[in-house]
Amino acid sequence: MPFLGDRVALLEHWDDIKLLTVVVDRLERWWAPGLLCIGDAAHAMSPVGGVGINLAVQDAVAAANLLFAPLRLGTVTGDDLQLVQQRREFPARVTQWLRCGSSRLRCLTSGRCAGWPRRPSASDSSSTSHRSIGGPRLARVSLPTHR
Numbered sequence: 001m002p003f004l005g006d007r008v009a010l011l012e013h014w015d016d017i018k019l020l021t022v023v024v025d026r027l028e029r030w031w032a033p034g035l036l037c038i039g040d041a042a043h044a045m046s047p048v049g050g051v052g053i054n055l056a057v058q059d060a061v062a063a064a065n066l067l068f069a070p071l072r073l074g075t076v077t078g079d080d081l082q083l084v085q086q087r088r089e090f091p092a093r094v095t096q097w098l099r100c101g102s103s104r105l106r107c108l109t110s111g112r113c114a115g116w117p118r119r120p121s122a123s124d125s126s127s128t129s130h131r132s133i134g135g136p137r138l139a140r141v142s143l144p145t146h147r
Helices: 003-011 048-073 078-101 103-110 122-126
Strands: 025-027
Touching: 025 078, 048 078
Parallel strands: none
Antiparallel strands: none
């Protein structure tokens, strides 16, 4: 492309030429008062295979089913929003684990799956640590609390 000729000198390494940075992570808490994160906002996925959009649609359906009545009555609480996360977090964890590289094959063939995603426990809500799930490390972040 001739119109980019004067910019070629700015490229020092192939890492300077990338179109997409892929991050696989998830929020520790998907909701705050007046806000519910679903899909990639709650749990980013690799774009390979269209898995992220499928999970996002499933999140939306679960949210609609769980929040329809409270929304209609105008009585949505944090507990209502938390129910959506409780319903959808485990499928997101499993999908992320399955999409995180070839180490899962070693795990499945060796029978040692230390990184297998587990259902979140109450102690998970205070954790902001990183933990490996058979591939790239997943960052767990919290939404800021607003008063």
